[in-house]
Amino acid sequence: MIKAQGKMRLSWDLLIIALSIYQAISIPLSISFAPDVFNSPSVKTWDSLVNLVFMIDIILRFRTTYIDPISGEEVMDSFMIANKYLTSPSFLVDVLSTVPLDDFFGGGIFFELLGILKLIRVARISSVILNLNVSQEIKAGLKVVFLIFLMLVYIHVMACIWYFVVEIQEKWIPNMDFIWFGNPQVFDFYSGDLTKSFWTSFYIGFYLFGVGEVCPRTQAEILVAIPILILSSIVNGLIIGNMALYISELNKKNAEF
Numbered sequence: 353m354i355k356a357q358g359k360m361r362l363s364w365d366l367l368i369i370a371l372s373i374y375q376a377i378s379i380p381l382s383i384s385f386a387p388d389v390f391n392s393p394s395v396k397t398w399d400s401l402v403n404l405v406f407m408i409d410i411i412l413r414f415r416t417t418y419i420d421p422i423s424g425e426e427v428m429d430s431f432m433i434a435n436k437y438l439t440s441p442s443f444l445v446d447v448l449s450t451v452p453l454d455d456f457f458g459g460g461i462f463f464e465l466l467g468i469l470k471l472i473r474v475a476r477i478s479s480v481i482l483n484l485n486v487s488q489e490i491k492a493g494l495k496v497v498f499l500i501f502l503m504l505v506y507i508h509v510m511a512c513i514w515y516f517v518v519e520i521q522e523k524w525i526p527n528m529d530f531i532w533f534g535n536p537q538v539f540d541f542y543s544g545d546l547t548k549s550f551w552t553s554f555y556i557g558f559y560l561f562g563v564g565e566v567c568p569r570t571q572a573e574i575l576v577a578i579p580i581l582i583l584s585s586i587v588n589g590l591i592i593g594n595m596a597l598y599i600s601e602l603n604k605k606n607a608e609f
Contacts, residue, residue, distance in 0.1 A: 353428055354416045357483050361416060365480050368409055371402050372473040376505050379467045380512035384519075385546055406450040406470070413437050413446075445469050474505065492601040499595045503561070506587055510580060511557030514566070515549065517576045523569045526552050560584055 354361050378399075382390045389395060414434050417426050427433060437443050449469035481494045518524035522542045541549055559566050560577075563585050568574045 353430070353433075354412060356417045356419060356426065362480065362483065364409070364412065365476055367405070368473060369477050369480065371405060372470060372476070375402065375467070375470045376474055377508065379470060380509050381550070383468075384512035384516040385550060387546060403450060403452065406446070406473075410443075410446050410450060413443075442472075445472055449473075468509075471505065471509070474502070477501075489602060492598045495598045496595055496602075499591050499598070503591050506584075507557035507561050508554065510560045510584070511550070511553040511555075513576070513580070514556055514560065515553040517573055520572065521570055524573055525567070525569070526556065561588060563588065 354364075378390070381387065414437060415430070416433065417428055418433065418436060419425070420427050427436075448466050449472075477498050478495075481491055481498065484491065484494075519542060526541055541552055556566055558564075560580050561584050563581050566577060568577045
């Protein structure tokens with residue numbers, strides 16, 4: 353059995369977190385921007401190895417102990433461990449996001465979108481922070497850094513979603529490019545450098561996160577912008593609220609000294 357709070361499990365979780373961060377960046381980019389480098393043999397081989405690691409992680413979850421929330425004791429029984437994992441939402445998420453269903457069913461955008469579920473693994477950072485053998489002050493500081501990271505991942509995902517939507521009809525104009533309205537360069541966002549298009553989208557992602565105006569022009573853009581802005585207002589409140597809580601914990605610890 354693998355101890356839930358052992359060094360081996362901590363090292364493995366750090367590896368899973370690092371690979372999850374990589375996929376949190378690469379998967380939205382691959383779906384929305386489809387850069388040519390992601391189709392190279394080396395990148396495809398690397399992605400296959402990453403998926404293999406995630407499959408191994410599913411197997412290891414069946415052999416990893418857990419702490420009973422009621423008794424506070426470590427559960428070592430393999431049947432109870434397997435039953436807990438199988439009945440948890442994380443098992444379904446892990447299977448759907450890891451098993452290469454697109455290879456079995458001939459691909460398609462739906463199976464590509466299932467890969468986004470891998471982003472949920474990033475939340476494992478929170479449990480790793482809780483299990484660290486450090487002071488509460490350091491844990492509170494790490495939680496603040498984690499919230500900032502989550503905010504950047506959310507902005508990145510929203511930016512990729514927005515680019516995916518506006519590229520369909522290529523009518524939307526970035527806010528800062530309205531000065532070129534009526535000139536051909538106003539649509540350089542679509543035909544120009546892909547790197548510039550990404551960073552422009554990332555900039556718009558801050559507008560979406562801050563519930564700002566993104567000036568949708570088509571009906572599809574409006575229908576996508578509305579739920580994104582509603583979701584962003586909720587995520588914004590949760591992140592800022594929790595960040596204020598953790599910072600107050602830091603200030604409380606400093607006041608004690």
